Amino acid sequence: MVPIGRSTEIAIGNLKLGGNQPVQIQSMTNTDTNDVKASVDQCIRMIKEGAALVRLTTQGIKEVENLARIRTELRKAGYDTPVVADIHFKPDLAAYAAKITDKIRINPGNYLRGKTPESLLPELLKTCKAHDTAIRIGVNHGSLDETILNRYGDTPEGMAESAMIFLRICQKASFDKVVVSMKSSNPRVMVQSVRLLVKKMIAEGISYPLHLGVTEAGDGPEGRIKSAVGMAPLLLEGMGDTIRVSLTEPPEEEMPVASAIIALFPKPGLLPYHPFRDLAWDPFSFSRRRSTPVAGIGNGSRVRIVSQQAPDPLTDLTPGQVKTLTVTYEEWLQDPSLLETGNKILLLEKGSLSIHEIKVQLNHFCFQNSQSPILFKTSSTASDQGTFQLQLAGELGFLLVDGTLDGVWVENSHFSHALVNETVLMILQAAGARISKTEYIACPSCGRTHFDILSRLKEIRKATSHLTTLKIAVMGCIVNGPGEMADADYGYVGAGAGRVSIYKGKVPMLRNVPEKESLEALIDIMKKEGDWIDP
Numbered sequence: 001m002v003p004i005g006r007s008t009e010i011a012i013g014n015l016k017l018g019g020n021q022p023v024q025i026q027s028m029t030n031t032d033t034n035d036v037k038a039s040v041d042q043c044i045r046m047i048k049e050g051a052a053l054v055r056l057t058t059q060g061i062k063e064v065e066n067l068a069r070i071r072t073e074l075r076k077a078g079y080d081t082p083v084v085a086d087i088h089f090k091p092d093l094a095a096y097a098a099k100i101t102d103k104i105r106i107n108p109g110n111y112l113r114g115k116t117p118e119s120l121l122p123e124l125l126k127t128c129k130a131h132d133t134a135i136r137i138g139v140n141h142g143s144l145d146e147t148i149l150n151r152y153g154d155t156p157e158g159m160a161e162s163a164m165i166f167l168r169i170c171q172k173a174s175f176d177k178v179v180v181s182m183k184s185s186n187p188r189v190m191v192q193s194v195r196l197l198v199k200k201m202i203a204e205g206i207s208y209p210l211h212l213g214v215t216e217a218g219d220g221p222e223g224r225i226k227s228a229v230g231m232a233p234l235l236l237e238g239m240g241d242t243i244r245v246s247l248t249e250p251p252e253e254e255m256p257v258a259s260a261i262i263a264l265f266p267k268p269g270l271l272p273y274h275p276f277r278d279l280a281w282d283p284f285s286f287s288r289r290r291s292t293p294v295a296g297i298g299n300g301s302r303v304r305i306v307s308q309q310a311p312d313p314l315t316d317l318t319p320g321q322v323k324t325l326t327v328t329y330e331e332w333l334q335d336p337s338l339l340e341t342g343n344k345i346l347l348l349e350k351g352s353l354s355i356h357e358i359k360v361q362l363n364h365f366c367f368q369n370s371q372s373p374i375l376f377k378t379s380s381t382a383s384d385q386g387t388f389q390l391q392l393a394g395e396l397g398f399l400l401v402d403g404t405l406d407g408v409w410v411e412n413s414h415f416s417h418a419l420v421n422e423t424v425l426m427i428l429q430a431a432g433a434r435i436s437k438t439e440y441i442a443c444p445s446c447g448r449t450h451f452d453i454l455s456r457l458k459e460i461r462k463a464t465s466h467l468t469t470l471k472i473a474v475m476g477c478i479v480n481g482p483g484e485m486a487d488a489d490y491g492y493v494g495a496g497a498g499r500v501s502i503y504k505g506k507v508p509m510l511r512n513v514p515e516k517e518s519l520e521a522l523i524d525i526m527k528k529e530g531d532w533i534d535p
Helices: 036-048 061-076 091-098 117-130 146-152 156-172 187-203 220-236 251-264 319-323 329-334 355-368 385-400 417-430 453-464 515-528
Strands: 010-012 015-017 024-028 053-057 083-086 103-106 134-140 178-183 210-212 304-306 326-328 345-349 374-379 407-411 439-442 471-475 490-496 499-504 507-514
Touching: 010 134, 010 178, 024 251, 036 053, 036 061, 036 251, 053 061, 061 083, 061 091, 083 091, 091 103, 091 117, 117 134, 117 156, 134 156, 146 156, 156 178, 156 187, 178 187, 187 210, 187 220, 210 220, 220 251, 220 385, 220 417, 251 385, 304 417, 326 329, 329 345, 329 355, 345 355, 355 374, 355 385, 374 385, 385 417, 407 417, 439 453, 453 471, 453 490, 453 515, 490 507, 490 515, 499 515, 507 515
Parallel strands: 024 053, 053 083, 083 103, 103 134, 134 178, 178 210, 304 407, 326 345, 345 374, 374 407, 439 471, 471 490
Antiparallel strands: 010 015, 490 499, 499 507
């Protein structure tokens, strides 16, 4: 058994975070920070739902001043929850906000504005020390600094190093009120980035608390599933001190989902394997295991589904078909020759085992056998649909994130085969293991968003959901929009009050389109690019 190193405990206002403290949940308002009453009211709703921190956007001096008023009003109402200022692009604003809030968030990718961390950060840390203010170094996959991009590209290595440049300065200044995050709209990238960051911090004697989150997760079941696929693997490996579920829904609706994820995937005190060493796969760089195909399963192709109602009869299997093709892990242990013929599949069945024990079996088998496809079977007894989907997403995400599974077999007698299949397909898509429908990257919105993003997302989904090979991004503003949607086929990005810009990949095709004309403009571009199919 491997002990899990804990982060250093810090205080943010009256909140203790890290160390042996429980994992905390938080969110961010989507109100205009200049609307003090609306922001206070929304903060209170979030706090009542369990938010241990509340964050608000602060684009300028006016917003910072109003954030101070919001904090004062919350204290008058009896709420001492720490208030966080979200800073982008304006280093001077960070120092101002640090004097009047409990915590500030800066993004290394847009904080420097042409200057160096060594020239900007030490002075900010002095201000934070003087006012007992915490700081989050919040790296976003979609907004890495040009220097990082030139050296590493938009990779997990680049994300981790972006944070470490700032963390080394914090360490040198003996500033310990630091939280760090690695966020991406791609759960796999997020997991690899956090793992790399933790490895680097351990190597340099740093142990700052971790904030986990999948950005632009979207809404509905897909947004919840995508969040669990990204966060559960890290929580299960002992990483994470606070989480935020980013849904394109009112922020108070994020808290119950975050609470459920924490409850379903508690951090272990000990792990039966080392998360970074002695593994049959690289935990920091994704690569699908290339097994010999058996009945269409394996060879690094899309992950197949075993079901009484197979979603694709030409490539997926029923339980009856699988029985003649599988060898259980226990049978293989007793007689490894059962899988030497090349026409059998290993069956890993969860049963009463923990998901950690399954990972140990998976690792052991992959070291011994590089040829046979691997099918994972689990039987869920959860009768609540939301709980079933979150738990399955987290457990499958824990296994899928390292690219070892070739097939998935899920049973739950409380739900129809169709619903179970739909859930599995959503999980596989979130994990990048199988694309079966249009994928939407959508930000949760904040005070920087000047259009009704949830309505537009629903409108765009209704018009484009039949385009099953496309990835479409719906983003509130330019802060993370063009970056986080970098691997999307099309982007719909807020450009100001009631206006949006339309992108093809990273290229802006139309700018400042009136919101009421934007859907038609998006479809017109898809048609011109040859990606539109009439429904």
